[in-house]
Amino acid sequence: MSKWRNSFVFAFGLAVALLLGWVVFPRVLYSQKHQPLDFLHKTHAEKSGVADCAECHTIREDGTFAGLPAVEKCAGCHSERVGESKAEAILVDSYIKPGHDTPWLAYARQPANVWFSHAIHVKRANLSCTECHSTYGESDRVRVYEVNRISGYSRDIWGHSMSRLRRAPHEGMKMSDCEECHKQRNVEVGCLGCHQ
């Protein structure tokens, strides 16, 4: 009977660890933050006719990526409130009128030791934005920003799946993801290509 008892106790310990590791740990590891206001990509695409990501997320003439648009860009349409929503009020009153940039939380910001050129990937390799950023540009809600409590990075860098198995092609922005994509496309880049 002791043998069965030992097996049961071992299995119980195993189950507790698996439960903690797969269910509790991800919830504890990431804290959630909210964007300063609700931004709807879909509404902007439909109502404003903004069809191309590059209209707001521009690549400058010198090839550098401007990232998130400056508040002046938003002010082009939202210099005054164009709706009654709470987000509209926050945008106009807190950021556009005082001239402050909206402190967006960037989901895909890379670590500081990585040099990544959007210009090379978009213009030379002809990658579409969705290959890395999924169809977020068509979303009708703003995602919660999950930040890793230890590293301080966005969850999008690791990807939503904790095991990193059976991920969607756009999920995850770790170095291994870059390497995998380059391998698939037979594009060789040495260490100094990204860590210059």
Add this chain to the structure above:
Amino acid sequence: MWKSVAWDAINEGKAMKVTRRDLLVWGAGAAAGLLATPVPWKVLDDVSIWSQNWPWIPQPTRGPVEVKQSFCTLCPKACGLRVRMANGWAVGVAGSSTHPISRGALCPLAFAAHQLNWHPQRLRNVRHGSSLSTWAEAQSAFAKASKEGPVVVIDGYSGRAASSVLETFAGKQGGSYRVVATPELRAFTPYEQWTGIPAASLGYDFENARTIVSFGAPLLDGWGTPGRLTRLWAESGAGLSDPQLRLIQIDSSLSRTAARAWQWIEIREGSESALASGLAGALLEQNLVPAHSPVPSMTLAESSAQAGLSVERIRELARLVVAKTPALVVARDDDPAIAALNVLLGSLGNRGGIVPHSEGVKPYVAAESAIGNARAVLIDASVPWEFVPQVEAEIFRFAAWDGGATKADWLLPAPGFLEDLTDLPTAPGCSAQTYGVAPALVKATIEVQSAAQFLCSLDASLPTTAKIIDSRCEDLFRRREGNLYGQQIAAIDKVSSVQSFKEQLWKGAVWAGEASLSKAFACHLKEWPAQTRPVSAETWATQWKPVVMPPLASKLYQESGLREPPRRNA
């Protein structure tokens, strides 16, 4: 079955307490389970990232990104740079393809040079002996020493405007100005002795040579201006069985240059001088050079025995050297026997040989020669750390980085990479005169002074570096010769004014004159130079000792994060 086992165990548990064994088994199960979860791997990954973001690790502030042209000031090769600046910080360095000599190539140290200013070994305080001191105390001590006796000023990068300040001070004070020359510059010393033309005004016309014979000089491995010879070799010789340019490497080991050269001649260690004598003998014996040349005292058989090559092999090498002319011999150091081969081959002052590129350059006095009774020695930051003056005097040493134990009474923090205005005269070995200006692109985060600034603060009558650079720019403009290599190549005739010329130089353009190929100079050796000491098999790496390089040569910024930070509501 599991259900009945569990039930039994529970029933048993009613009668039995949880034992120590149970806890251990449970712990083993939990440990096994934990390994099957992402916890250990994810925590390891996150902790490694966390350790890269400790608050004391410098991070550049976000701001506008711009690319500025400049020059590497770490050594006298003066390679062209493109410096990525973010909010006034240098955050990346790349080679400048518009530079006519370096042509976009850089050495590994230059690629990470923007990080050197943050190196843990950066000298941040004035030190007197083993204690901290101040600039005022250092100035007072130096002023006192220079009143009490002669001061020797030692420079590692001669020809700069700052060098002129150092030399003027030494002259005014009755002291002397010495130079620690690079191996490339030292290799011209024999020609200076034979012709009177200063070593610093001579260069190699590799571009027009058809055969280059290197006696141990690592031509394709960091010798001279990185990029000049490697690109030339890639364009006209590498991998071809009968290339337009032949590179023969004479080396005692299969060095990187030997491995990539057209031919590698393996000789015994330290027998370069003997082989040079043997080669001269073979050239004369086979009437491959004019007969009036001096004959080496060493016989072919003696040379053969020392070098470990057969007599016939040396004869064959002699024929090979003159098979495709112009032929040029390059020495690793100042061995006169090797230099004399160029005299024998008629390579001095001729196309594809050794050519003068500048006039008005003064011969230098080597710092290694006897110093005499000096009261103090002032060492510029450009002098390699390993150099120690053999003199009993108070030593004032400027340095940007602390290289460890050294014989210096005063250690004075000097400007780091691109923290100081400097000009860049012709690099050693170049066949054409060049001139560039590297302004202070980066603001020093600590209180630093260059040796020239230090001397100017003591003696107000000394010209400042900026004034000398201005005057040099004006002189160059007045000559109306050469081209200006900036974003475009423009003949100096096309530059409208001296002001415009200066502006372009300050923005990173480089002026380059034409190689003086028509200025042949006489050099007649009366006798073959005596054999020098055997050269030890020092590698290039042991001869060239740069400052310590930070382990992580990576950029400290992110491209999309370099906008102005969001302004918070007050």
